[in-house]
Amino acid sequence: VDETAGQGPVAGLSRGLAASSHTWSFAVSADMPFFSFDAARELLPKAERMVRAVVPVAEGRCEPLAALYHKETAHVFSAAMAAGERSLRRAAAALPALDVPVRAGACFFNVNTPAALRLARGRAANLVRRVPLVSIVAPASGTGKTTFVEKLLPLLTSRGVRVGVVKSDAHGIVLNDGTKDSGRFRAAGASSVAVVAPAGFWLYERTQEKLSLEVAAARMTDVDLVLIETRSHGVFPALSLWRELEEPLLDERVAALFSSCHERQAEGILQLDLEAMEDAAHLVLFLMGREEGFDLRRIAWDGGHSGKGGA
Numbered sequence: 001v002d003e004t005a006g007q008g009p010v011a012g013l014s015r016g017l018a019a020s021s022h023t024w025s026f027a028v029s030a031d032m033p034f035f036s037f038d039a040a041r042e043l044l045p046k047a048e049r050m051v052r053a054v055v056p057v058a059e060g061r062c063e064p065l066a067a068l069y070h071k072e073t074a075h076v077f078s079a080a081m082a083a084g085e086r087s088l089r090r091a092a093a094a095l096p097a098l099d100v101p102v103r104a105g106a107c108f109f110n111v112n113t114p115a116a117l118r119l120a121r122g123r124a125a126n127l128v129r130r131v132p133l134v135s136i137v138a139p140a141s142g143t144g145k146t147t148f149v150e151k152l153l154p155l156l157t158s159r160g161v162r163v164g165v166v167k168s169d170a171h172g173i174v175l176n177d178g179t180k181d182s183g184r185f186r187a188a189g190a191s192s193v194a195v196v197a198p199a200g201f202w203l204y205e206r207t208q209e210k211l212s213l214e215v216a217a218a219r220m221t222d223v224d225l226v227l228i229e230t231r232s233h234g235v236f237p238a239l240s241l242w243r244e245l246e247e248p249l250l251d252e253r254v255a256a257l258f259s260s261c262h263e264r265q266a267e268g269i270l271q272l273d274l275e276a277m278e279d280a281a282h283l284v285l286f287l288m289g290r291e292e293g294f295d296l297r298r299i300a301w302d303g304g305h306s307g308k309g310g311a
Contacts, residue, residue, distance in 0.1 A: 053095045122255035133228060139247060240256070243274065
């Protein structure tokens with residue numbers, strides 16, 4: 001336990017290293033929910049006699065709160081704390097350290113803003129699903145949900161993601177005009193009709209109530225991801241689109257906002273340009289649980305706001 005509360009990681013390292021019975025200890029921040037200890041194992045062979053810290057470097061950024069420290073460094077952090085130094089980077093600057101480049105992925109994603117928490121919750125929800133889901137929602141027709149999905153699909157498929165799409169329609173659907181055999185079967189009272197062709201199949205099933213979007217998505221096969229296009233009934237996590245038509249959807253289901261209005265900023269949520277489709281693709285990869293993706297850690301210090309072009 002810290003001798004003095006509120007002193008941050010410098011105090012934690014001072015106390016933890018002093019109490020450790022091992023020569024080397026691994027320190028990891030508690031706000032990295034997707035950290036993999038495989039990254040720690042990569043550092044172990046680098047713990048040499050003349051080195052007192054082994055620090056991973058991900059995308060050019062040192063990660064001192066996912067690093068190996070020698071027990072002898074406890075006094076360095078104690079001295080820094082006594083001098084009033086609370087910055088871990090400055091306190092550790094005097095250590096004989098070895099920086100080791102590592103692949104980042106989502107391993108070092110940290111949650112210390114409300115915007116980051118939304119994204120982390122969205123990814124965590126998908127990590128326990130058989131097939132990840134991401135909704136595309138908007139408060140009004142004419143916002144461009146279908147266009148957004150059309151632009152997003154080739155960016156995801158080019159990365160090897162097999163994508164299914166579920167569209168919510170409040171007006172009902174007509175698959176053909178009843179002169180086809182499948183239409184005649186439905187008209188005659190069939191509850192389900194399947195048409196199987198050489199290149200695919202479709203299945204029509206009559207239901208007593210409107211099927212939930214999540215249940216409909218779960219019935220898809222041979223897909224890595226399901227995108228759900230709906231006006232306001234999306235499944236968590238959702239990407240909210242806003243073109244200044246009505247008020248933007250920002251409830252707890254929304255992981256990020258794609259907006260055409262750069263002057264109006266939404267607090268506590270990652271905000272990107274509505275046309276930033278590459279960013280949208282990277283963000284979907286993160287939310288579906290893939291390791292590749294752009295550096296979402298920046299929202300830890302920019303408050304979740306991003307101007308035109310995205311993060």
